[in-house]
Amino acid sequence: MIKADCIFCQKDELVLENELAKAFWDLHPVREGHLLIVPKQHYATYFEVPAETRQAMDALTFVAKDFLDDKFHPAGYNIGINVNAAAGQTVQHAHIHLIPRYEGDVKDPRGGIRKMIPRAVRKW
Numbered sequence: 001m002i003k004a005d006c007i008f009c010q011k012d013e014l015v016l017e018n019e020l021a022k023a024f025w026d027l028h029p030v031r032e033g034h035l036l037i038v039p040k041q042h043y044a045t046y047f048e049v050p051a052e053t054r055q056a057m058d059a060l061t062f063v064a065k066d067f068l069d070d071k072f073h074p075a076g077y078n079i080g081i082n083v084n085a086a087a088g089q090t091v092q093h094a095h096i097h098l099i100p101r102y103e104g105d106v107k108d109p110r111g112g113i114r115k116m117i118p119r120a121v122r123k124w
Contacts, residue, residue: 008093020056074100
């Protein structure tokens with residue numbers, strides 16, 4: 001099913017796609033080259049996506065990584081999936097964040113994505 005009121009279902013400016021999944025630029029990128037990989041059919045969260053479609057999303061993630069390697073030459077990647085509002089999911093359509101990382105983009109990259117957004121790192 002495709003939902004008429006879902007911005008990811010309606011997204012047609014694609015960077016890459018396969019039969020069951022599509023990839024497009026994140027409108028609020030964390031780093032240059034930040035892509036979203038989503039199922040073409042509407043599923044609210046990653047855990048609702050059928051196995052065949054998850055496999056298509058995974059395959060497209062690898063294709064997207066090769067594409068970003070050629071286009072931007074990142075030094076690494078973060079891959080993230082937010083599930084439900086409590087985990088930061090703002091669009092209720094399952095999606096994978098593929099975020100290129102670059103040498104020196106943060107002072108100390110240990111801890112992954114948390115260090116990219118300093119206010120998200122809690123001082124214990």
